[in-house]
Amino acid sequence: xxxxxxPRSPFVRKVMIVAHEAGLADRLTLVRTVAATTKPHxxxxxxxxxxxxxxxxLDDGTVVYDSPxxxxxxxxxxxGPKLFPPDGAARMTALRRQxxxxxxxxxxxxxxxxxxxxxxxxxxxxxxxxxxxAVLDSVEHEADTMAATxxxxxxxxxxxxxxxxxxxxxxxxxxxxxxRIARWHADFAARPSVRATEPIDDS
Numbered sequence: 001x002x003x004x005x006x007p008r009s010p011f012v013r014k015v016m017i018v019a020h021e022a023g024l025a026d027r028l029t030l031v032r033t034v035a036a037t038t039k040p041h042x043x044x045x046x047x048x049x050x051x052x053x054x055x056x057x058l059d060d061g062t063v064v065y066d067s068p069x070x071x072x073x074x075x076x077x078x079x080g081p082k083l084f085p086p087d088g089a090a091r092m093t094a095l096r097r098q099x100x101x102x103x104x105x106x107x108x109x110x111x112x113x114x115x116x117x118x119x120x121x122x123x124x125x126x127x128x129x130x131x132x133x134a135v136l137d138s139v140e141h142e143a144d145t146m147a148a149t150x151x152x153x154x155x156x157x158x159x160x161x162x163x164x165x166x167x168x169x170x171x172x173x174x175x176x177x178x179x180r181i182a183r184w185h186a187d188f189a190a191r192p193s194v195r196a197t198e199p200i201d202d203s
Contacts, residue, residue: 020193097154143180
């Protein structure tokens with residue numbers, strides 16, 4: 001299987017953590033692909049017209065995207081504990097947490113793009129700051145419950161978002177006001193799958 005990949009993409013990292021947890025990382029051929037917001041990638045668009053990573057190309061040529069779909073596909077390929085609970089409240093909770101983590105990453109990436117503009121918008125920065133605070137407060141509220149439940153795709157998505165805060169917004173001390181998340185994230189970051197996928201800033 002071919003995975004369009006970047007060492008800095010948090011959504012790629014999410015997929016790679018799932019692959020490691022599922023014991024499938026060695027079955028992926030990683031293809032370094034730069035998918036910039038302002039510059040569509042012609043070769044990538046042959047596989048994914050959205051010009052976004054991660055994009056997975058199966059051995060039979062079938063293309064799978066984006067990260068929630070790739071993660072669920074990989075989770076179906078192994079016989080170990082499932083990261084997508086099969087049904088019921090546990091599945092809905094895992095999917096909701098995945099949506100929260102992915103949405104958090106979406107606006108953190110947009111905020112980074114905004115900050116890189118010649119004249120960044122104060123309105124957009126303020127909006128992102130308000131949503132970031134709300135997400136962190138929400139996760140703090142359920143951090144103990146997260147710690148007490150088996151690892152799921154929801155844990156991975158939220159963990160990747162918090163790790164991205166450390167990677168791109170290192171000057172912000174989110175842990176001080178959110179001690180329960182900080183404890184949970186320390187345990188998450190110590191997992192072999194997470195350590196194996198630490199981002200590299202080679203830009």
